[in-house]
Amino acid sequence: MEDEQILDLYFSRSEQAIGETAVKYGAYCHSIAFHVLENKEDAEECVSDTWFSAWNTIPPKRPLPLSAYLGRITRSLSIDRWRRARAFKRGGGQMALALEELKECVSGAGSLENELIRRETLMAVNRFLAELSVVERNVFLCRYWYLESSREIAEHSGFSQSKVRSMLHRIRGRLDTYLEKEGLR
Amino acid sequence: MTEMELLELLRDIPQGYIRQADAFRQGHLRILKKQRPGAAVRKILSTAAMLVLILGAGFLGFHNRLTKAPGNLTDQAILSTQDRQKTQPDTEEWQRMVLWEDLSFYDLDTGNTTNLSQFCQDLTRRNGLAETPKPSHYTCLDLDGDGQTELVVAFTGWGDPPHLVLGDFDGKLCAVAYDTPQMDRLKADGVFYHAGIRSWAKLYRTGGEWAVQTLEEDHSHAPDAIWTQWVSAGTEAEPEAAANTEKVTPELLMRQAHSDLTFWKDGAEVSVPANLFIGDGYSLYIPQEGWVYEQIDYHGIPADRWVCTGAAGDGLGQNSTAEPTQLTILFRPGTDYQDIWDWVIAVNPQWNMVQNARGSLYADTATVNFFPAETGFIVCILETPRFGTEGLGILGAMWQSFNGWPSTLTGFRHRDPEASFTLTRYLDDQQQWEEYTVETQLYRAKGYSTYIPKEGFESEDILYGGLPAIRWVCQENREVWFAVVKLDTQDFDQAIQWGFSAGGSDYGLYEDASGGVSGSSTDGSAYLSMQFHKSYNSSIYAAIRHYPLAQTDNLGGYVKLMTDQFQTE
Numbered sequence: 001m002e003d004e005q006i007l008d009l010y011f012s013r014s015e016q017a018i019g020e021t022a023v024k025y026g027a028y029c030h031s032i033a034f035h036v037l038e039n040k041e042d043a044e045e046c047v048s049d050t051w052f053s054a055w056n057t058i059p060p061k062r063p064l065p066l067s068a069y070l071g072r073i074t075r076s077l078s079i080d081r082w083r084r085a086r087a088f089k090r091g092g093g094q095m096a097l098a099l100e101e102l103k104e105c106v107s108g109a110g111s112l113e114n115e116l117i118r119r120e121t122l123m124a125v126n127r128f129l130a131e132l133s134v135v136e137r138n139v140f141l142c143r144y145w146y147l148e149s150s151r152e153i154a155e156h157s158g159f160s161q162s163k164v165r166s167m168l169h170r171i172r173g174r175l176d177t178y179l180e181k182e183g184l185r
Numbered sequence: 186m187t188e189m190e191l192l193e194l195l196r197d198i199p200q201g202y203i204r205q206a207d208a209f210r211q212g213h214l215r216i217l218k219k220q221r222p223g224a225a226v227r228k229i230l231s232t233a234a235m236l237v238l239i240l241g242a243g244f245l246g247f248h249n250r251l252t253k254a255p256g257n258l259t260d261q262a263i264l265s266t267q268d269r270q271k272t273q274p275d276t277e278e279w280q281r282m283v284l285w286e287d288l289s290f291y292d293l294d295t296g297n298t299t300n301l302s303q304f305c306q307d308l309t310r311r312n313g314l315a316e317t318p319k320p321s322h323y324t325c326l327d328l329d330g331d332g333q334t335e336l337v338v339a340f341t342g343w344g345d346p347p348h349l350v351l352g353d354f355d356g357k358l359c360a361v362a363y364d365t366p367q368m369d370r371l372k373a374d375g376v377f378y379h380a381g382i383r384s385w386a387k388l389y390r391t392g393g394e395w396a397v398q399t400l401e402e403d404h405s406h407a408p409d410a411i412w413t414q415w416v417s418a419g420t421e422a423e424p425e426a427a428a429n430t431e432k433v434t435p436e437l438l439m440r441q442a443h444s445d446l447t448f449w450k451d452g453a454e455v456s457v458p459a460n461l462f463i464g465d466g467y468s469l470y471i472p473q474e475g476w477v478y479e480q481i482d483y484h485g486i487p488a489d490r491w492v493c494t495g496a497a498g499d500g501l502g503q504n505s506t507a508e509p510t511q512l513t514i515l516f517r518p519g520t521d522y523q524d525i526w527d528w529v530i531a532v533n534p535q536w537n538m539v540q541n542a543r544g545s546l547y548a549d550t551a552t553v554n555f556f557p558a559e560t561g562f563i564v565c566i567l568e569t570p571r572f573g574t575e576g577l578g579i580l581g582a583m584w585q586s587f588n589g590w591p592s593t594l595t596g597f598r599h600r601d602p603e604a605s606f607t608l609t610r611y612l613d614d615q616q617q618w619e620e621y622t623v624e625t626q627l628y629r630a631k632g633y634s635t636y637i638p639k640e641g642f643e644s645e646d647i648l649y650g651g652l653p654a655i656r657w658v659c660q661e662n663r664e665v666w667f668a669v670v671k672l673d674t675q676d677f678d679q680a681i682q683w684g685f686s687a688g689g690s691d692y693g694l695y696e697d698a699s700g701g702v703s704g705s706s707t708d709g710s711a712y713l714s715m716q717f718h719k720s721y722n723s724s725i726y727a728a729i730r731h732y733p734l735a736q737t738d739n740l741g742g743y744v745k746l747m748t749d750q751f752q753t754e
Contacts, residue, residue: 003313024313028207062678065312067207068200076196083189102188112190121186122197127382129202130397134293134361141206145195148210156210185186 003066010058017058018051025067029074035147036078037085038093046081050074075145094147101168102144105176107185117184124182128175139164140171199381201347201364204311208295279358280325280336283351290351290358293394301338301349304360308346318346322412322482328352328375329388329395337371339412354393361395366673370653371410376400380673383651405646405653408532412482413490435461435468444470446582457579459586464489466516467556467563470586472579481513484532488515491583511568512583518561518602518629525562529553556589563589602627604636606746611738623746630655632720633669635728635751638743642667649729650687657747664711665732665740667747672717672725680717680725687727688713710734712741720753 001020009017029050033043050073063069082095112118129137139157142148150164157164179185186194282288287300292307299307301320309317318340328335333353340346347362348371366380379386379397385404388395435442445456459470462478471478476491483490493510517525529546530538536548546553550570556563565587567580606623625636637644642657649656652670659665670687672680677700684702688694692713694704703714716728728751730744 002315004315006313060678061682062676064314065200065204067313068203071203071207072196072200076193079189079193099188099192102191106186106188106191108187110190111186112194118194122194123383125191125194126198127384127399129198130367130379130382130386130399133392133394133396134205135394137202138206138209141195141198141202142210144192145198145203145206146210152210179186 003064006066007058007062007064010055011062018055021051021054021066021070022047025070028067029070032071032074032146033078036075036082036095038095042081042085043078046074046077049077053077094149097149098144098147101172104172105179105185111184121179121184124179124184125175128178132171136167136171139167143168199364199366201367201381205294208311279353280323280334280351283336283358284320284323284338288358290360293359293361304349304362305340308340308362324371324410324412326371326373326375326410329390330375331390335375337410350388350395352390352395354390359394367397369673370405372404372407373410374407376404376407378404378653380651383648403646409482409485411484413479435463440468440588444586446470446472446579446586448578448582450578459583462489464514467514467587467589469514469583469588471583483513483515486515486517488513490514493580509568510570510580512580513564513566513568514587515564515566516561517564518627522555525555525564529564529566554584556587603639606636608742608746609738610742623743625746625750630669632671632724633718633726633751633753635669635747637747641743650683654729659740659743662733662736662740665736665744666730667744668727668729668731669751670727670729672727675719675725677717677719677725680727684715684717684727688715705734712737714748716748716751718751718753724753726751726753 001024006017006020006024009020026047029047030043033046033050034040037043037046050070053073054070061069079095086096112121129140132140135157139153139159142153142156143150150161150168153159153164154161159167176185279288283290283301287302289298289300291297292299292304295307297307305317305319308314320338321341322339324337325334326337327333328337328350329352335350335352338349338351340349347364348368349360349362350368351358351360353359368377369380370378376385376387378384379399382397382399385400385402386397387400389398390396440461442461444459444461446459447454447456449455458473460473461468462471471491475494477494479490479492481488481490490511490513517528519525526540526546530536533548533551536551538546538548538551538553540546545555550568552567554565554567556565565584567584569580603624603626606625607620608623609618609620611617612619624639626639628635628637637657641660643660644655644657647654647656647668649668649670652673654668654670656666656668672683674680674683681696681700681702685694688702688704690707692704692706692711694702694713697703697714701714701716703712705712711731711733713731714729718726718728720726728748730741730748732741732744
């Protein structure tokens with residue numbers, strides 16, 4: 001079923017909307033959640049929470065394409081859940097590794113509670129991403145948006161794992177310099 | 186910033202990046218192979234060339250096709266095909282072949298070799314659309330400053346179809362799709378507005394692909410890129426009847442729907458059958474064959490254009506130049522002859538124009554005639570090859586058949602260049618209401634118009650809600666202002682969401698009965714209102730007014746007037 005038809009179901013408050021969303025995007029959202037949580041049951045719960053959130057926000061929203069919208073919700077919910085789990089010493093996996101890597105680009109002191117600073121930082125990150133080549137950006141986002149391992153990225157791209165790692169290392173270095181220059185590190 | 190904050194921040198990056206990365210994850214995007222540069226496009230072109238040879242029909246480069254006699258076509262086609270096998274195609278050829286002959290290209294986003302038709306199908310599938318987007322406009326310009334011309338194709342369809350940018354990378358024809366927020370307001374020099382990073386930007390080439398370079402300067406006022414309406418191969422576009430032309434019939438104009446155009450060629454009179462074209466405010470006869478109609482953006486103004494495709498160009502004599510034979514007609518507001526001459530000369534610096542006693546402008550390859558209308562001029566631009574013979578030939582006959590509509594039929598969406606309005610205000614010191622007159626002048630931009638007081642307001646370019654805006658600020662009280670923003674959505678619901686976001690938390694905004702967003706500031710001192718209007722091409726404009734509540738019955742009247750007079754076009 002096309003996204004527009006699924007959205008029509010949401011707008012007519014038909015519960016079939018959830019079923020159709022799950023059929024079309026279940027695997028996609030599960031993949032996102034699983035990469036963060038690395039636990040099948042937790043990932044499934046996150047995906048269910050994603051459907052619930054979509055049901056509550058559509059309408060008034062009519063997001064197209066649905067994939068990016070649902071992906072964002074799943075990712076946020078999964079990170080929240082990972083954070084709660086970590087408090088009980090259960091969190092780990094790719095999420096922990098990714099965070100460890102990103103330490104290279106940040107000061108470590110919380111600064112984004114202020115909405116203005118957050119927006120400014122987001123703009124800077126968007127500028128940085130725009131200036132990357134398409135390949136570099138995709139590799140970076142596979143790692144830090146989809147939380148994929150360097151092995152998985154190597155499989156998609158045909159690059160060797162070491163090339164993926166060195167590419168990520170260089171991009172993180174450039175991001176560090178960029179944020180430093182912008183005074184946002 | 187902490188690493189967790191950075192990771193969470195990535196949630197809000199442009200969704201186009203997320204989708205691209207997902208395509209990469211799915212293995213749809215592979216790395217561009219750099220060995221054997223040029224092999225792909227050469228292979229495609231040589232296949233096309235073989236087909237041309239086999240079919241015997243041949244094709245010519247666009248410029249050749251304009252002027253060659255039909256009898257010479259096949260020989261010329263074979264010659265130019267052989268030439269192409271030796272060298273790379275010239276820029277115009279590959280662009281024309283992409284647009285009309287489904288020449289394949291390498292899609293850097295997906296790693297697939299595709300063509301324009303297939304790209305539209307993929308776009309439908311990838312974005313979950315019910316309707317397949319179609320190419321609607323294209324422009325050719327140097328986007329990345331390397332001296333080569335790129336092709337940019339825009340699409341119509343549900344949602345916000347991307348711009349497809351195509352360029353030649355060492356003989357390999359490559360393409361990248363940029364979502365509208367990533368490439369908006371494209372300028373003639375290749376600069377564009379990147380809403381994702383809220384900055385003007387430019388492409389540059391790096392490692393066999395394009396990257397975006399942000400620019401510090403404001404490019405709002407740079408001339409816009411000139412877009413040409415895409416016409417599917419082998420057909421002539423049916424002109425879209427504007428609302429105000431539907432009521433005008435040949436009978437009403439007392440002109441025949443069909444007639445012959447006559448002109449002199451080699452000392453003999455020649456007649457060609459022609460159809461009456463009824464435009465916005467004018468009519469003229471267009472030959473039934475040999476001319477392709479386009480709607481274009483002529484330096485920011487919508488224009489009708491007919492391009493000679495060859496057969497009917499005999500009256501212009503034989504020549505082999507790349508200069509087109511075409512007629513362009515547009516309406517430009519303003520009633521001052523000097524202004525209109527200056528504008529034509531400014532936007533055509535390549536022409537060394539002189540003026541004749543009747544007010545027309547002439548250059549070696551162009552003649553520009555002006556037809557005064559009620560609130561502006563209809564401008565007719567006749568372009569011919571430099572070495573054409575027999576004067577203007579059929580083009581002259583077409584111009585001779587031109588007629589402006591009689592004033593009783595004036596159906597321009599024209600507005601008076603100036604207008605007076607009577608407003609009322611409350612005089613605190615005298616405790617009474619007073620009527621007063623406001624003198625205004627028409628402000629007309631692409632897509633909208635409104636009346637602005639002649640005195641007391643100054644305009645400025647700002648960013649509002651992350652988008653470029655023009656704002657008129659009251660000199661007496663700078664908290665009184667009116668602004669216009671072109672939104673990067675065509676959806677009213679999203680426009681309203683943008684309004685809430687742009688207004689910020691300082692205002693208690695609500696969706697008002699008119700479908701706009703309004704509300705007072707949380708401290709009760711000011712009022713903000715946004716009205717959303719859709720233009721004929723489905724762009725949404727926000728007309729925004731703001732004033733201190735204490736000025737509701739006084740200066741607030743000015744910005745309400747500007748809002749009430751706002752119209753999309």
